[in-house]
Every structure is written in structure tokens, then in C-alpha cells.
Amino acid sequence: MGMHFKWLAMIALMAVWASAAAAQTDPLPSWSDGPTKQAIIGFVTDVTREGSPDFLPVAQRIATFDNDGTLWIEQPIYVQFAFALDRVRELAPQHPEWSRTQPFKDVLEGKMEALAGLGEHAAVEIVATTHAGMTPDQFLQIVKNWLATAEHPRFQRRYVELLYQPMLEVLSYMRANGFATYIVSGGGIEFMRAFAPEQYGIPPEQIVGSSIVTTFERRDGLPDLFRLPKVNFVDDGPGKPVGINQHIGLRPVAAFGNSDGDLEMLQWTTEAGKRRLGVVVRHTDAEREYAYDRDSKVGRLDKALDAAVLDRWAVVDMKHDWKVIFPFEKR
């Protein structure tokens, strides 16, 4: 082997090392350098450095993340609502009366415009009808089966491919620094349990969400739980601090959201007179994802955008802050 070749090999090796080292020193490689990235890294650094006045013991490192619009896509309709609509279509043969009853008639006739204007009552009725009448295990399997094939109408990809890569990096980064990363979502707790453990590395007990009533019964001699068509808890807006307190029993020190439904969680987390982190994901990229805020029916970001200034939350400008949106763009 000649000298020349050895030099080339060594230079190549050094390049690999250098790039590995750079990757190692940047825990958030999909984030552009700028104030938002710095806010996240600065906070984590400050509260994890021994001797820092802001140091937090591991037991207090609780970070909460909204799901829809914060960790994955929520447009043009919430993923769980897309699931509910598909369930209506699937169950329709067993419910001939639905062809004459609203809101089911609109669903079956594909009148999405009418559905967009659904009141809470109709939305609850659709969710209750399609999410109840089975055990939690059966429901989990129904959701898993649906997620394995259902595709997003615009991206033509399965929903679990439409997670936000930069946020996956935040989850890993915070966990590597001793944080427990909880999902705190207005979405259904048992809907999320069907994918969050695998997709986000967040175990079922670290998921807080809305729920319907379940009841303990014996059927065919075996004890099990059954899901009833009745709302139990709505984990949204002021319900998020309530759900967090019930479930975790500690006030978070970092919270991530993207809509007015996260306002109270962000306020409760950050208005504590101590070093805290609030982050709002603002959807500003119509080309790569969606652009919406104050006027959106889904994921409206209005009050929380004003509060971000007052409470000094970091606001993610998706278009500029995120080098890639979805994991598949990395390839």
C-alpha cells in the first residue's frame, strides 16, 4: 500500500470522525441555529448543570408535550377524527339508520364541509359511537390496524410517518438529560397508546389525554374493562393542568404546545417564578406542511400566541427553524 493511498484513507477517516463529532455535539441536528434552538438547549443546560442556581433534581425534570400539531400533523383534520370517520363508514352496514341520521348521514355522504362546522355535541356523538363498545385491548388493536394502512390525504403516507423530526430530537435530547417526557393531549388517551410507545418512545403510563368512561365487568366468566359511549374527562385547555396534576402529581418545568388548547398548561408550567421553558410550535410552512394560526378551526393559535410574548415562550417558526419537517425527508 503506497504512501499516497494511506494519506487518502487517513483523510477520509478524519472526515468521518469530524462529522461524527459534529453530530454528537449537536443534539438537535434538524433545527436551524437561532433563538428557538438556543432557548431549548440553554434551558436544558441550565437546569441540569450541578451547582447551577437553576439546577433541578431528576425527579423534578418533568416535560409535557401536546400531541396534535406539536408532535405530529393535525391538518386538515385531527388524525383521531379521521379515524372516527373511517370507523363510521366501517360500522355503517350494522347501522342502516345512519343513512337518515345526522351527523352520520353527512359522514357517509362525504360532506366534509358540513362536518367541519360540527358542534361539540355531534363530534362527541361520533367519537362515542365509534370508540366505545369494546375492551381497551380490542380498541388498541382497532387503532393499530387502522394506523397500519390509513393514509394522509395530502401526503399519501401513513400518519405515523407524519411525526415532526425536530420534535423527536427534542424528546430524545430531553430524555438523555434525565427528563420524563409526557404527552398531554386533548386527544384520546387510549388512541395515543396505540402508537406513542413505539413512535415516540413514551410508555403508556406517561400519556395523559381525554377519556371515555370504562367499566369493570365479567363477560363470559372473564373479568375485563369495557368502553362506554360517555365522556369521562376532557384533557384540553384548563383540563391540561388538571390532568397533569391527577396523573403526574408534579408541576412540569417545561411544556410544548401549538394551540390555545395548550395555553393553561404553558402558563401553569412557566409562571412559577423560576427557570422554566415554554415552547409554542407555530405552523408557518404551507409548502412543506401547513400554515395556520389565529383563524384556523383545527389547532387555533391565537391567545397563546399573544401569551407567548408576555410569558417569554419560545415560538418555533417551522419554516425557518426546522430544516426538515418529517423523518422521511432526511433520506
Next chain:
Amino acid sequence: MGMHFKWLAMIALMAVWASAAAAQTDPLPSWSDGPTKQAIIGFVTDVTREGSPDFLPVAQRIATFDNDGTLWIEQPIYVQFAFALDRVRELAPQHPEWSRTQPFKDVLEGKMEALAGLGEHAAVEIVATTHAGMTPDQFLQIVKNWLATAEHPRFQRRYVELLYQPMLEVLSYMRANGFATYIVSGGGIEFMRAFAPEQYGIPPEQIVGSSIVTTFERRDGLPDLFRLPKVNFVDDGPGKPVGINQHIGLRPVAAFGNSDGDLEMLQWTTEAGKRRLGVVVRHTDAEREYAYDRDSKVGRLDKALDAAVLDRWAVVDMKHDWKVIFPFEKR
């Protein structure tokens, strides 16, 4: 140093080693050898041994423990009820009407016999009145202050000294084998959070219990939660599987209880057609603690005692299975 002395020193050293080794091989030193101890150790061994047909990955090693009567004393009245009665006495000066209103009148006049026959409505009224009207943080501090001084009427010791030493060993042993050890109690979730982390090594998020309604509000410009005098969830009987599913999202593989309030949790855990562990603590030691089961008003063990035979749960005979009851007996 003569040969004789060296030999003596060596023998002494060997004795120390031997006793250390014995202690190391017995994870439950306060348990007498017998079928109950063997049931616990046998289960843990079977489900943690790689290659075993009963092997469980760490994520599935969920063990649930009732609190009152299973981890600590519950006679002559539940500790939380003793707390509530003391609160009535403490708050009485601010409620002159209580001297004429039941059930408060009976409490203030010390008519414990009358209180023992209290209906659910009166009990809920006492708890609601004494447990609400403050933030969770304030309530936590009130409970901590009370626990720091209040004494058990018979043992003249603080309640946190009246934990069951053999069960503390079970908690440590199971955690050392990868189990998450949850409290699942009919008692108040926020009452238990005041002592369980420190006393049992169980963090606030691994405590499931009954709760009252909390609401998010701004007071004096600061966002906080407030406890309302209204029952939210009763984590007892069939409520235990419901609470576990809501909170943990997985069915336990081991459950420990001592009363009919644990019946459904034990059934749901063990009637799964797989290697599971159910343990019932039976209070059989009137001398060192209390003896009660089928006829007791507090911690009645009747249906669950019959079910133990059917479902092959291990039944702890306190008098014979436990060498010591409380930690202070070890000294």
C-alpha cells in the same frame, strides 16, 4: 501477632462474610420460610429468568399494591379518616355552626361510636369539607404537617412508623427485579403523595387513588389548581381496574391487597391465563397488630378470602408469616 490470634480473626471474618451472604440471598428477611414467601419469590424468579416460558419484559412488570391494611396500618380507623377528624377539630373555630350540625357535632363531641356507623354521605361530607378549599401544594403541606406529629392511639407512634416491614421488603425486592411498584388505593391520591415517595420510594406518578375535583384558576394573578368539595373518582372495588387502566394503561402482573376493595384488582390481574401473582394480607395477629377479616367495618376481607382459594392467591398469615410487623421492631 500470634498464629492463634490470626485464626480467630479469620474465623470472625468468615462469620461476617457468611452472614452477609445469607442476607444477600434472602431478599425477604422479615418473612418466615413458608408457602407465602415461596409464592412471591417463585413468581419473581419465574418471570425474570431469561428463557423461562413465563418471562416478562421489564415494560410489562407492573405490580400494584393496595395501601391501607396492605402497606400500612388501617385500624382502628383509616389513617386518612383520622386526619379528616383532626381537621374538623382544627377548623371548628371557623365554623361555629358545626356544634349544631351532623356529622360535625359527633366529631367535635368525640362520639366515635356514632361515627363508626356513618353512612357514605356523611363520610364524603367530612372528607370534602376538610380536604378542599386549597391548592394541591397547600394540601400536601397540611398532610405532611399532620403526619409529622399525629400519633396512632394504640401504638403511640407516628403513622409513618406503622408501615409493614415485610411489605417494604417486597417493594424493594420487586423493584430490584425490574418491576414498577404502583400504589392503587381507595384512599386519596393527594393524601398519599404526601408520604408515599419518602416512605415507600414510590414517586407521585406511580400513585393511583381516589380524588376530588380540582379546577384551574387564576388567583392573585397566578395560575394554580384548586381543590373542590366534590368527589371526582372512587378508586375502590371495580374502580381499581378502571383507575389502573386510566393511569398505567397496562394490566398488572402482580397485585397485593387485603380487603374486598381489592377483589376486582386481584381478579383482573390474575385471571389472565398466564403466570400471575395475587397476594392477600390477612390480619391474624391481635397481639402485635390487629386480627380482623369477614366482620370488620374497616378493611373487611370476606369475598376476597373466598376468591383467594378459587384463584390461588397467596394468603399472608401475618402472625406466622411475618417475623416482624413494623420497622421499629427490628431494632
